[in-house]
Amino acid sequence: MTMQTNPDQLVGILRDTIVTLVRQDGPDLSARQLGVLLTVYLTPGPHTVRGLAQELNVSKPAITRALDRLGELDLARRKLDMMDRRSVLVQRTLKGASFLSALQRTMSESDGTVTPMPPPEMAEAGEYAAVG
Known part of the structure; x- marks a missing residue:
């Protein structure tokens, strides 16, 4: 049986997650940047x-x-x-996938009733660009 999270809990999870991101020694993303990142990955x-x-x-x-x-x-x-040189594709990276996993862990730790989402399924080969 899954437990529903109420809107107050969701806002609390969001707050706790953002505070954790701000306190970390990592990237500080704007809401727009985070929205783009989550859209690309999810x-x-x-x-x-x-x-x-x-x-x-x-x-x-x-x-x-x-x-x-x-x-x-x-x-x-x-x-x-390469199929349409007028178009630019946005690729995921290993570092971005790692950032998303850390974000999911942070959110799940914020509230015991929330289970982390599985990593996004990669539909095609080469979905993550090589790092390094």
């Missing part, structure tokens, strides 16, 4: 700047700025789509 791809802008209902330049920061941190990277 929804099926392929992801493009245009597609992310539509899905998040923000401008393409806003997505580009978020991806610039995520790229600096190696949490996601952009790659030219």
Whole structure:
């Protein structure tokens, strides 16, 4: 039997998670950057700047700025789509997957009733770009 988490608990989990992220010696992401990261990792791809802008209902330049920061941190990277050279694909990275796993652990530790989500299924080979 699964236990329902009420809205107050969810907001508390969010707060505890953000406070933990702020206190860590890791990347400090804006809400937009975190939204882009979570969309890339938790929804099926392929992801493009245009597609992310539509899905998040923000401008393409806003997505580009978020991806610039995520790229600096190696949490996601952009790659030219070889099938359509006008399009840029957003790739997951091993460091980004590790960040997501740590985020899931932090959220689950914030409230004993919340179980961590399994890592996102990787539908195709090469979903994570090599690091190093």
